[in-house]
Amino acid sequence: MPRPLRVAIVGSGPAGIYAADALLKSEVAADPGVSIDIFERMPAPFGLIRYGVAPDHPRIKGIITALHQVLDKPQIRLFGNVDYPSDISLDDLRAFYDGVIFATGATxxxxxxxxxxxxxxxxxxxxxxxxxxxxxxxxxxxxxxxxxxxxxxxxxxxxxxxxxxxxxxxxxxxxxxxxxxxxxxxxxxxxxxxxxxxxxxxxxxxxxxxxxxxxxxxxxxxxxxxxxxxxxxxxxxxxxxxxxxxxxxxxxxxxxxxxxxxxxxxxxxxxxxxxxxxxxxxxxxxxxxxxxxxxxxxxxxxxxxxxxxxxxxxxxxxxxxLSDRLPKLPWDLETGTVPDVGGRVVQESGEHLQSTYVTGWIRRGPVGLIGHTKGDANETVSNLLEDYAGGRLQTPASPEPEAVDAFLAERNIRFTTWDGWYKLDAAEKAQGEPQGRERVKYVEREDMLRESGA
Structure with missing residues (x-):
C-alpha cells in the first residue's frame, strides 16, 4: 500500500494554511492521502493575522475562523517555535518530506x-x-x-x-x-x-x-x-x-x-x-x-x-x-522574493530546485489583500501535485511522521502543537474575561510556551 504524500509547509500564516487546504482538497488526499506538517517560528500560528493586522480590525481577524477549520484537520500537524533555518534546514526537511512549500511572508x-x-x-x-x-x-x-x-x-x-x-x-x-x-x-x-x-x-x-x-x-x-x-x-x-x-x-x-x-x-x-x-x-x-x-x-x-x-x-x-532572505534558496535582491515559475523555485540555471516551492508574499511580494494568496496557493499546490504524479519529487529518506518528532527531541527544540494552541487560546481568553474583552494576548515567548504546554 503506497504511503501518503508528505509535505512540509514553512509558515503558518494565511498563505501556508491556504496551501494546506488546497492539498487536502486534491484528489491525492483521497488516494494515497496527504500528510502535512506546518513549521512556524512563532509559538502561535496565523502569522500576519496575529502579528500584522491592527487590533481594532476584528472583521479581518475573523479570517482566523476559516484558517482554524483547516488546521483542525487530522492530516495536519503544527510545529510552532521551530525556526527555519536555525532549528531545521532545507536538507533536514528534504530528509522527511516529498515536497517543501515556503510561505514565510514578509515582515x-x-x-x-x-x-x-x-x-x-x-x-x-x-x-x-x-x-x-x-x-x-x-x-x-x-x-x-x-x-x-x-x-x-x-x-x-x-x-x-x-x-x-x-x-x-x-x-x-x-x-x-x-x-x-x-x-x-x-x-x-x-x-x-x-x-x-x-x-x-x-x-x-x-x-x-x-x-x-x-x-x-x-x-x-x-x-x-x-x-x-x-x-x-x-x-x-x-x-x-x-x-x-x-x-x-x-x-x-x-x-x-x-x-x-x-x-x-x-x-x-x-x-x-x-x-x-x-x-x-x-x-x-x-x-x-x-x-x-x-x-x-x-x-x-x-x-x-x-x-x-x-x-x-x-x-x-x-x-x-520586505521578506527575509531564506538560506539555501535563490533570491531576487530587487524584489525581495524567491524566483519561481508557477510556485516552483527556480535556480539561476533556470532549472527547478527539486521538490521546493513557494507561495504568498515570499513568492510575489507584499501586494494584494489576504484573500489573494489563495490563488497563489492553488497554483503552487497544483504544480507540486503535477510533479508528484510525474515522479519528479525527491524521495525522502525518513518519511515516517515520528521521525520529525525524534529529530526535534534529539536537538532539544521546544515546540508547540495545535493542541497547544487551543491551550494558549483559552489562556488568552481567560485573561480578557474579567475585563469583558475577548482576549488579552500573551507577549513574552516564555509565557506563550508555558501556556501552550511546549
Missing part, C-alpha cells in the same frame, strides 16, 4: 532612500505594528513623545498606523492589545497625524472600508485639502476601471468639501507630496520636507520643484514590507 520594512531616514524618531511601519500587536521578539515599549507625526504611504498599513496613533488608548482597550501596549498608548502625545502620498486620490491603495473607518472614531477629525483633489486622464481611467479606487476617491472628495469639526485629534490626508528629506537636529527628527508633485496625464506624477517643510517630531514609513 521587514522596505528601505526609503531619503536623507535623514536614520534619525532618532524615524521608524519603520513593521516595527511599530509588531509592537502594538504584541510580537514577542520586539521591544515592550515604544517612544510616543511626538505631538505631530508624519506617516509616509497611502496603503492600508499606513492607515492602521495613523489610526492607532490618533485614537485614544481607551478606544483600543476593548481589543486584544496587551497591557504594555495599552500603557504605552495612554502616554501617547500625538494630537496631529499627517499621512503623505506621492500621487493623487485615484492612486491611493486604501481599501474603501478601511478608509471610511478612520472617520468612525469620536476623537479623530479626518481632514483633506480640497487642492489635493485632482485627476488627469490616467486617473479618470483608473476610477472607471476600478470600483474600489472610485469609492476611495469619492470618500476623499466628500471629506474635502465638509467643514472641519472639533474632534480633538486631527488626521490629515495629504496627496501630491513626495518625501525628499527627514529634517533633523542633534540627531533627532524635527521635520519633514516634501516636494509638491503634479499629474502627468497618465496617472503618474512629476516633481514641481516646490518644497515644503512640515513641523513633525516623528516619521513612520509605510512604503511596503
Amino acid at each position: 521587514a520594512d522596505r528601505d526609503l532612500p531619503v536623507p535623514g531616514i536614520d534619525l532618532d524618531g524615524s521608524y519603520g511601519a513593521a516595527d511599530f505594528v509588531a509592537w502594538y500587536d504584541g510580537h514577542p521578539d520586539f521591544p515592550r515599549t515604544w517612544p510616543l513623545e511626538a505631538e505631530k507625526v508624519a506617516v509616509l504611504g497611502v496603503g492600508n498599513v499606513a492607515l492602521d498606523i495613523a489610526r492607532v496613533l490618533a485614537k485614544t488608548a481607551d478606544e483600543l482597550l476593548p481589543t486584544e492589545i496587551p497591557p504594555n501596549v495599552y500603557e504605552g498608548l495612554k502616554a501617547n502625545k500625538a494630537l496631529e497625524v499627517h499621512v503623505f502620498g506621492r500621487r493623487g486620490p485615484a492612486q491611493a491603495k486604501f481599501s474603501p472600508m478601511e478608509l471610511r473607518e478612520l472617520d468612525h472614531s469620536p476623537n479623530i477629525e479626518v481632514i483633506v485639502d480640497p487642492e489635493d483633489i485632482d485627476y488627469d486622464e490616467g486617473s479618470i481611467a483608473t476610477r472607471r476601471g476600478n470600483k474600489q479606487a472610485d469609492m476611495v476617491a469619492k470618500t476623499l472628495e466628500n471629506w474635502a468639501i465638509r467643514d472641519v469639526g472639533d474632534r480633538p485629534h486631527k488626521l490629515f490626508l495629504h496627496f501630491f507630496e513626495s518625501p525628499s528629506e527627514i529634517l533633523g537636529k542633534d540627531g533627532k527628527v524635527v521635520g519633514l520636507r516634501t516636494e509638491r508633485t503634479e499629474l502627468d496625464g497618465t496617472g503618474n506624477v512629476k516633481g514641481t520643484g516646490t518644497f515644503k517643510d512640515w513641523d513633525v517630531q516623528a516619521v513612520y514609513r509605510a512604503v511596503g514590507y
